[in-house]
Amino acid sequence: MSLKEALKLADRIIFEKTGQHLDDLQEAVLKGTLEHETYKHIAKDFDCSESSVRKVGSELWQILSEELGEDVNKKNFQSAIQRFKLSNVSNFVSEQHITGSFNTCGEARHPPEQRNSHPPNQETANSKPTKTLHQDLSEMPELGNFFDRTSSLQTLTTWILQQNCRLITLTGIGGIGKTSLAVQLVQQIKNEFEYAAWYTLDEFPTIDKFQSNLTQLFSQSEKQDSSPTNQKPLPLIKYLQNHRCLVVLDDVHNLFCSGELAGKYQPKYEEYRSLFKQIEKLSHQSCLLLVGWEPPKEVPQLTSENTPIRSLQLTGLDSAAAGEILRDKGLAEIDNCEALIHRYQGNPLWLKSVATLIQELGIGATEVLIDDTILLPEDLKDVLHEQYDRTSELEKQVLSLLATENQPVNFAKLLQNGQISSSDLLNALQSLSRRCLLEKQESLYTLPPVLKQYIKTRRSHLTNIDSE
Template identity: 45%
Template sequence: MDVQEVLKLADDLVFINTGKHLDNLQEVILRGTLQGQKYSKIADESHCSEGHIKDIASALWKLLSEVLGEEVNKANFRVRLEQVKFSNLWNFNKDIVQIGEVNFCENNSQSPKVPNSSTDEEFLNKGNAKPKVREYLGEMPKSGVLFDRTSELATLKQWILHENTRLLAILGIVGIGKTALAVHLVEQIKHEFDFIIWRSVATSPPLSILQKNIIQFFCRGGAPVPAPNADGVVVPENGATTGGLPLLNYLQKYRCLLILDDVQMVNSSGQLAGNYQPGYEDYGRLFRQVGELSHNSCLVLLSSEKPREIAALEGTNQPIRSLQLNGLGAKAREILREKGLAEHEKWSELIEQYRGNPLWLKIVATMIQDLFDGSLSEFLSDDPLFLGDLESLLHQPFNRLSESEKQVMSWLASETAPVSISKVPENLQLSRSQFLKVMQSLGRRSLIEKIPEGDRTFFTLEPVLKEYVKTNYSRPNIEKEAR
């Protein structure tokens, strides 16, 4: 590719992502980069400061990285765009047509500067050839060490690849390893899909915005979609209704793996688990329809709170499943070994206190090294249980609790042994119905432990959570806040 071809491709990429073409200074920076010029030389020729050129370039590399789903910088800019050009990752003739609030790829229009559009057959590389995977993983964390989750990975792969699970939730308390597990899952199964997209909803984007952004990823991958009818509505080939959620058309037309991280952030704080923020109810409709409509895609939700749609629809023989992640147990010894803790005979006690939570144990092991010179015996002799940096980590899930949940957590923390819920404690001003709803909500937040004994079930809090509640949600403070 010559300089003009590379600049044209970069301009197309920027235009599709922002609706604006490269400005003069951006084009000068790219041209200078292609010619091997330093930023100081580009600045001199542009009559700008070198700092200003670096700022503009940095923003441009970031934009191109987001578009391509991989890092783009001054050193690899030309190589990255040539990879796009020659791997057909970009379909130049796809204009963006706005229908309602969502951008769609228009199949019929074409730019006079580019060749005719590819067909579905070309997109699938024709014949029996395996389609090229389109990856948009710019928001997926880098793969790190995954301490033994072999059985969990095997279960997820079985559900997705062999049992056609369409909607899947990976659940667990903060630090338990939901995201790390999902990253390794993606790496192992991504070649089974046409599109892989990872998005975080930690900033609580409205579904209309998230949907528009994801659909643009499909457009950049050159995915043809059905043309809208006379009413401007895209109707799937099977005629099924998608309830005004265009993203579902893509999930039906292509085999996609879509991962949404931090899903609990679209729920309301201060209410029981599963209640969406006002204006975010469409997320529930999306989850429900992904589970109910026929398709070969899979939507994976990573959340510390079980969505109510999952709770209502999941089942052994259903295409909707959830995997509750628990601590590592004895497998967590590898974390302590990596952290260099001595006194191996006491590792089991430490793992039990922190319930084998990978992140909790990493934080605690660091505290032991910093404050107790690596002495596990001295640390374990402290009473009460020391939280340190764990306390700030737990603020987020606990700040999401309703007042009634705080009351029940305070009651559970005050009990020295696991308790039955056969009757409502006298000191809780809750009806039987309210009490059971609260217990169910806390279970969906992974904040209580269930202990089966015979034909009965008892409930308690993990030691870390019990100490956190005693410190932050003592009964006098809860009752004062309630008044």
């Protein structure tokens, strides 16, 4: 298949799905992919950022995956479009994947005897059966600038749409971009579901309120879709079995106790445990996505492909995407940009906070990075304090031990340095890992530099108070 023919076919597929032809950047991404160019090279040729190219590529692969009926990505796009062409050419009479005047070879796709006759009615030919969609996304935040998360977005999409996972946790340290990623995900896949809902578990996230909101959504739509009845609402799990639903619970950590190991339910929210187990164990066609600082205890960090649950712990942005944050803050030309990103580990909130401080004070990145200095603006300290304050006393002891170490340490070294039993130490390390406050490199443990600096600053502050 020639380059021109492949682009023309891709344009037709995109138009059938979105009603819009390929724009210049989309065409550049597909052309570059067919010519085996990297996203970085495509971005340079098009004079835009690499993360913008990656985002456009991700959107294209998602649309093409849906329309071609297979997982399409940058590596297999050329072969996938070729397979689609061959399939349509050989089956164009019996197989109407894309109907009407679809063109695979520059010629209207009609049997020979029809090619000189009037084309079929376009509205009839191009219409696809659609299902009624019901959505309650009023609590979903508006998506601001979305920085490249192509890999994570593709992973979640695959888990939900292809592997039909029932329960997924999306966790990460404060400011890492969990909610932004979840919003982007919902916007891309919400129309694949009959029902899509987003609820934020704020200060009083009672299960009655949550279930009432969902069952009300189901009940209202059923009244609209059929004649009114006096039937009582079904149990929530029954709706999830009868309909394909996507439900997001944001800030799920509010269900759990402060001052305890990660994932322990507050007594008044214990009923969520039963609900999550139902969603995991019982057969249904829906997906519940839990977003927060820590997952429930019953959801392991490492999951098997044979189970319907998955867990994704989000890490920092790559240098290209993190660099966009600095450019947005007017710091595009600063020296040591890479070093600054590395020190704040590509955390979007941390970078925005320190970039704002640099900008407002008019200082240079070189000054910021001198002597391994880590700046902690007050808004950043507030975020870290909120998460630190949730930890148990046992975890705080381990954090203090790790904050004194200049290099990653193993379990044996930690056991020697503190008055903590091996069992308690193991439980504390697991809990800190689930809270995303701990970094593990094979059998070695360390803290993120920003968190280490926060703990040192906090300890120094408390020492000064005690001495007064």
